[in-house]
Amino acid sequence: MSSDLSEADEVSEQRLERLDAETRGAMLYPGEPGYDEARAVWNGMIDREPGAVVRATGTADVVAAVDFARETGVELSVRGGGHNVAGKAVTEGGLMLDLSEMTGVRVDREAGTVRAEGGATLGDVDHETQLFGLATALGAVSETGIAGLTLNGGYGHLSREFGLAADNLVSADVVTADGEVRTASEGEHEDLFWAIRGGGGNFGVVTSFEYALHEVGPEISVFFVWFHADDAPAVLERFEDWAPDAPRTAGVLPFAGHVPELDEFPETARNEPALALLGSARGESDDPGSVFRPLAEAATPIADLSGPMPYESLQSLLDEDYPDGLRYYWKSIFLTDLTDEVVDIVLRYNETAPSKLSTIDIWHLGGAVSDVPQDATAFWHRDKLFMVNFEANWEDPAADDANSAWVREGFEELESLPVATGRYGNFPGLDDEPARLLYGENYDRLVDVKTEYDPGNLFHLNQNVEPRSER
Numbered sequence: 001m002s003s004d005l006s007e008a009d010e011v012s013e014q015r016l017e018r019l020d021a022e023t024r025g026a027m028l029y030p031g032e033p034g035y036d037e038a039r040a041v042w043n044g045m046i047d048r049e050p051g052a053v054v055r056a057t058g059t060a061d062v063v064a065a066v067d068f069a070r071e072t073g074v075e076l077s078v079r080g081g082g083h084n085v086a087g088k089a090v091t092e093g094g095l096m097l098d099l100s101e102m103t104g105v106r107v108d109r110e111a112g113t114v115r116a117e118g119g120a121t122l123g124d125v126d127h128e129t130q131l132f133g134l135a136t137a138l139g140a141v142s143e144t145g146i147a148g149l150t151l152n153g154g155y156g157h158l159s160r161e162f163g164l165a166a167d168n169l170v171s172a173d174v175v176t177a178d179g180e181v182r183t184a185s186e187g188e189h190e191d192l193f194w195a196i197r198g199g200g201g202n203f204g205v206v207t208s209f210e211y212a213l214h215e216v217g218p219e220i221s222v223f224f225v226w227f228h229a230d231d232a233p234a235v236l237e238r239f240e241d242w243a244p245d246a247p248r249t250a251g252v253l254p255f256a257g258h259v260p261e262l263d264e265f266p267e268t269a270r271n272e273p274a275l276a277l278l279g280s281a282r283g284e285s286d287d288p289g290s291v292f293r294p295l296a297e298a299a300t301p302i303a304d305l306s307g308p309m310p311y312e313s314l315q316s317l318l319d320e321d322y323p324d325g326l327r328y329y330w331k332s333i334f335l336t337d338l339t340d341e342v343v344d345i346v347l348r349y350n351e352t353a354p355s356k357l358s359t360i361d362i363w364h365l366g367g368a369v370s371d372v373p374q375d376a377t378a379f380w381h382r383d384k385l386f387m388v389n390f391e392a393n394w395e396d397p398a399a400d401d402a403n404s405a406w407v408r409e410g411f412e413e414l415e416s417l418p419v420a421t422g423r424y425g426n427f428p429g430l431d432d433e434p435a436r437l438l439y440g441e442n443y444d445r446l447v448d449v450k451t452e453y454d455p456g457n458l459f460h461l462n463q464n465v466e467p468r469s470e471r
Contacts, residue, residue: 003073003075003093004051004074004093005051005093005094016052022061023054023057023060023061023065024057024060025054025056025101027052027055028053028055029051029053030049038096038098039053040325041079041084042081042082042084042322042328043084043085043086043087043327043328044324045329046087048090048092049092050077050090050093051074051093051094052095053098054098056097056098056101057101059173062205063175065095066176066458067179069095070177070178070456074094074095075461076091076094076458076459076461077089077090077091077094078097078201078205079097079098079099079119080100080119080148081100081119081145081148081149082100083143083144084148084426084428085328085330085426085429088201088462098119099118099119099205099207102117102119102207103116103117105120105127106128107131107134107213114128114134114210115208115210115211116146117208119147122138122139122142122144122145122146122156123143123312125211126312126315127312130216130217130311134214134216135217135311136165136212136214137158137165138165139156140155140157140253141318142315142319143316143319143322149165149426150206151166151196151197151199152424152425153165153166155369155424160248160250161248161251161282163368163371164198166196166197166198167197167369167377168212169197169211170210171184171185171188172184172185172193172196172208172210174204174205176204176454177453177455181207184196191448192449195378195446195453196378197378198377198378198380198425199442199449199465200425200463200465202459202465203449203453203454203459216282216311217311219309220282220310220311220314221282221288221307221308222280222289222306222307222314223278223281223296223306224276224277224279224305224306224317225277225295225296226265226275226276226301226302226303226305227274227276227277227299227301229256229272229273229275229347231299232256232347233347235254235295236275236338237298237343238294239277239298239338240338241294242295243366243385243386247283248367250279250288250291250292251279251364252277252279252295252364253279253362254277254278254362254364255275255278255359255360255361256273256274256276256347256359256360257273257274257276257350257358258273258350259271259274264303264305265302269302269303274302275347277292277295289306289307292306321393322393326393326394326395327392327395327396327400328391329404329429330390330391330407330429331390331411331428332389332424332426333411333414333421333423334381334387334421334422335385335386335419335420336385336419338385339417339419346360353392353406354394355393355394355403357393357394357395358392358406360391361391363388363389364386365384365386369382374440375441375442378445380422380440380441380442381421384421384422387424389427390407392407407429422440423438424438428463431462431463435463443465446465447465447467451467
């Protein structure tokens with residue numbers, strides 16, 4: 001059978017009817033109520049029409065969909081939170097497996113863990129764990145799905161202290177290509193557990209994630225300061241000096257952008273190029289935010305929005321900047337050092353951004369992420385102190401080419417520098433580059449695991465690791 005459901009023969013049509021009967025969740029087809037809503041993903045650039053959508057309500061529905069795709073050859077896409085920039089959650093003509101109704105979260109305070117279903121978002125998890133003053137290390141936008149974030153590593157506000165989201169994973173239930181449900185952990189299917197911690201969605205559909213919890217919040221110290229573009233070189237120089245010796249309980253994300261049209265900012269500065277620093281600090285000190293004082297004093301700010309804040313509020317602080325349906329094109333690269341050449345590219349391209357919604361982010365890494373050996377999980381680029389992400393965010397479809405070109409041109413300049421290397425799976429462009437750039441020297445071992453659990457490459461809508469053709 002073709003990978004396109006519109007070309008199904010009579011036998012395959014009967015198999016599709018059987019799938020509908022086997023699943024408790026709704027099956028939606030083109031033209032039916034709810035279909036367009038179900039196929040829509042976060043990135044408004046993505047407009048694909050699957051032949052059918054299965055809205056799974058549990059693991060049994062997931063198994064039925066995986067079995068159908070394997071038996072018929074229909075292309076399968078998997079949607080968790082739907083926030084992947086490349087839009088691989090939706091297939092053209094194939095079967096879209098939608099986990100967005102699987103959002104259950106359960107905290108086990110005695111064990112110090114939280115278990116969340118594969119369609120849950122960061123906000124779903126944070127809301128339950130913060131009830132007990134606990135959190136696990138996730139991302140920085142609450143509407144992001146935990147699945148894609150974790151499977152590709154997962155940086156966020158707690159990473160320097162507690163590691164990647166993948167590092168906090170205790171176990172996961174995975175539906176592999178043969179339709180089996182496997183629990184992967186340090187004691188079961190260790191090779192699969194190794195691979196899903198950074199190897200992306202190559203190995204199966206994760207229906208639940210179990211994470212370790214840490215005492216965080218409910219209130220933390222937030223550092224959020226905006227500086228004029230003219231002061232940005234001096235501020236970033238101070239940041240470069242501060243970052244290597246910063247305590248693990250503190251982290252900062254500098255980003256170049258434009259001053260928003262909000263009451264918190266002076267009218268004269270709105271829409272002007274600027275540099276913002278967003279960070280957080282935790283600790284037993286009466287003033288954990290004092291760690292940021294050297295950065296705050298680097299120049300006179302446009303606005304200082306720092307202060308104590310509930311952890312959940314920090315996690316959702318950027319949500320409104322990334323609404324569903326906006327158009328997105330992001331590419332990222334790791335840096336061994338934050339050089340003058342890097343700063344020049346970041347600030348120069350910020351000045352020429354076609355959209356004032358776009359930013360260029362400098363992620364402050366290291367800390368607990370670097371403690372884990374590079375071959376201990378599939379995530380390879382642990383030894384880098386920084387990462388730069390070009391984020392083109394815009395509204396007008398007519399501006400697609402201009403914004404995409406802005407990212408590509410700036411990225412090419414950055415990539416040419418000797419300090420630039422690798423890629424990060426959660427900011428992947430359109431998945432148009434070799435997977436080896438993500439996985440480094442772990443790639444060959446990933447091929448082994450892929451060949452074991454998905455020899456037919458059923459799960460290929462990702463930064464794909466191809467199985468060996470002969471086992």
